Amino acid sequence: MSDVKFYYGDNVPLEMHKVRIIQKLNLVPIERRLAAITEAGNNTFLLKNRDVFLDMLTDSGVNAMSDKQLAAMMEADDSYAGSETFTKLESKIEEIFSKKFFLPAHQGRACENILAQSFVKPGSVVPMNYHFTTSKSHIVLNGGFVEEVLIDEGLNINSEYPFKGNIDIEKLKAVIKKYGADKIAFIRLEAGTNLIGGQPFSLENMREVRKVCDDFQLTVVLDASLLADNLYFIKTREESCQNMSIREITRAMSDLADIIYFSARKLGCARGGGICTDNEQLYLKIRELVPLYEGFLTYGGMSVREMEAITVGLDETMDEDMINQGPQFIAYMTQELQKRGVPVVTPPGGLGCHLNAMAFVEHIPQNRYPAGALASAVFVASGVRGMERGTMSEQRDEHGNEPLSNMELLRLAMPRRVFTLSQVKYAVDRIGWLYENRQLIDGLTFVEEPKILRFFFGKLAQVTDWQTKLAAKFRADFGESL
Numbered sequence: 001m002s003d004v005k006f007y008y009g010d011n012v013p014l015e016m017h018k019v020r021i022i023q024k025l026n027l028v029p030i031e032r033r034l035a036a037i038t039e040a041g042n043n044t045f046l047l048k049n050r051d052v053f054l055d056m057l058t059d060s061g062v063n064a065m066s067d068k069q070l071a072a073m074m075e076a077d078d079s080y081a082g083s084e085t086f087t088k089l090e091s092k093i094e095e096i097f098s099k100k101f102f103l104p105a106h107q108g109r110a111c112e113n114i115l116a117q118s119f120v121k122p123g124s125v126v127p128m129n130y131h132f133t134t135s136k137s138h139i140v141l142n143g144g145f146v147e148e149v150l151i152d153e154g155l156n157i158n159s160e161y162p163f164k165g166n167i168d169i170e171k172l173k174a175v176i177k178k179y180g181a182d183k184i185a186f187i188r189l190e191a192g193t194n195l196i197g198g199q200p201f202s203l204e205n206m207r208e209v210r211k212v213c214d215d216f217q218l219t220v221v222l223d224a225s226l227l228a229d230n231l232y233f234i235k236t237r238e239e240s241c242q243n244m245s246i247r248e249i250t251r252a253m254s255d256l257a258d259i260i261y262f263s264a265r266k267l268g269c270a271r272g273g274g275i276c277t278d279n280e281q282l283y284l285k286i287r288e289l290v291p292l293y294e295g296f297l298t299y300g301g302m303s304v305r306e307m308e309a310i311t312v313g314l315d316e317t318m319d320e321d322m323i324n325q326g327p328q329f330i331a332y333m334t335q336e337l338q339k340r341g342v343p344v345v346t347p348p349g350g351l352g353c354h355l356n357a358m359a360f361v362e363h364i365p366q367n368r369y370p371a372g373a374l375a376s377a378v379f380v381a382s383g384v385r386g387m388e389r390g391t392m393s394e395q396r397d398e399h400g401n402e403p404l405s406n407m408e409l410l411r412l413a414m415p416r417r418v419f420t421l422s423q424v425k426y427a428v429d430r431i432g433w434l435y436e437n438r439q440l441i442d443g444l445t446f447v448e449e450p451k452i453l454r455f456f457f458g459k460l461a462q463v464t465d466w467q468t469k470l471a472a473k474f475r476a477d478f479g480e481s482l
């Protein structure tokens with residue numbers, strides 16, 4: 001894909017696939033978008049898809065599947081125990097990750113629940129490059145806490161640093177020294193670090209983390225949900241890996257982890273998840289929770305059809321032409337927005353294009369949820385649905401205090417192979433317009449605030465009537481256009 005040069009020099013990402021099944025989209029008028037976001041309590045999770053034009057909420061479970069995946073789903077062996085479909089998936093896991101033991105689960109957070117229940121006790125610490133919402137919640141629910149040991153550059157929104165998801169080795173050692181190795185449940189390394197803008201870590205960094213963990217006999221857990229993007233970035237940004245195949249990089253990473261878990265809603269472009277390890281003792285420790293929470297050991301809450309699709313999807317993840325589509329579209333969108341002055345996270349990561357709400361709407365204080373307000377404004381302006389990744393996505397501490405997020409991001413996820421370049425251009429156009437009219441955007445306040453994972457179903461109201469003014473300006477500038 002990246003090797004294709006354009007004669008006139010205007011290089012754009014070129015898809016190495018063709019589209020053979022399509023789904024009709026609706027772009028409803030701005031008046032309906034305004035009503036829809038109000039009905040949804042300004043929470044993009046609560047929008048009805050019939051009101052959404054480009055659904056960039058997430059890449060979870062919504063990536064386009066291949067013809068081979070769909071074909072495999074027709075041949076699934078539907079049995080509760082001992083299904084041939086499970087054996088195929090287990091063998092594929094062993095082939096790719098070289099891990100003998102595989103435990104299926106219905107999605108990524110189910111793996112996190114099982115791992116947290118198995119290893120986290122009251123007072124346990126889990127150092128990690130950066131937290132993810134569900135991974136942190138499960139650790140906290142089991143009485144533990146998270147220590148982030150990300151390199152400082154990771155929180156620098158605009159940077160040239162290619163591996164902003166790296167662990168700071170000195171910070172990691174300091175945390176081990178502070179609490180003592182016996183208090184550490186495990187070290188969690190998240191590939192394609194979600195909440196800092198889909199940023200990767202390097203293979204070299206993982207090797208250094210492994211060395212420290214060997215010195216202190218600590219378990220390394222790799223969250224491989226966003227592994228595909230991380231693999232692409234290692235291949236294209238890490239000089240010492242340029243001659244390695246994607247399979248070889250995967251294997252090298254896998255050899256450095258004791259346990260790997262993943263959401264197959266992301267990795268493998270289907271719907272499911274799983275945990276694998278080569279260590280029989282660890283396997284036996286976590287195994288018994290699978291039938292309790294997920295289902296029997298040969299399906300773990302997944303449908304056999306999805307398991308077939310994951311087997312093929314994992315194999316396709318080893319193809320560079322397949323995994324580069326997401327990062328290249330994201331890089332394109334990021335660069336086009338930069339040309340219009342829109343503040344974005346750089347370098348472009350995986351998963352999606354991330355708008356820096358702290359700079360986009362710098363007049364909105366963090367306790368008025370700038371990234372949430374921007375998500376709402378982007379939807380009104382364009383019908384594009386993004387996801388707040390900032391203070392709204394945090395949760396209050398035990399005293400009811402609201403921690404302010406390190407970053408206020410609006411994530412515009414790029415489900416793999418779903419959108420065309422002209423749709424990306426449309427999103428860029430409307431976001432550019434919104435940036436020029438950013439002074440019209442104001443904050444939000446909670447009117448319904450759940451205690452746990454409030455961003456999923458909390459409801460908010462605008463602090464002033466800014467959305468009506470935004471819609472009026474849209475009509476003035478775009479006339480009758482949708």
Ligand SMILES: Cc1ncc(COP(=O)(O)O)c(C=O)c1O
Pocket residue numbers: 060107108109110132134135190194223225226263264265272273
């Ligand atoms: C890095 C990471 N880990 C874990 C999860 C949880 O996976 P799931 O949504 O399948 O529960 C996600 C989901 O977005 C994720 O991005």
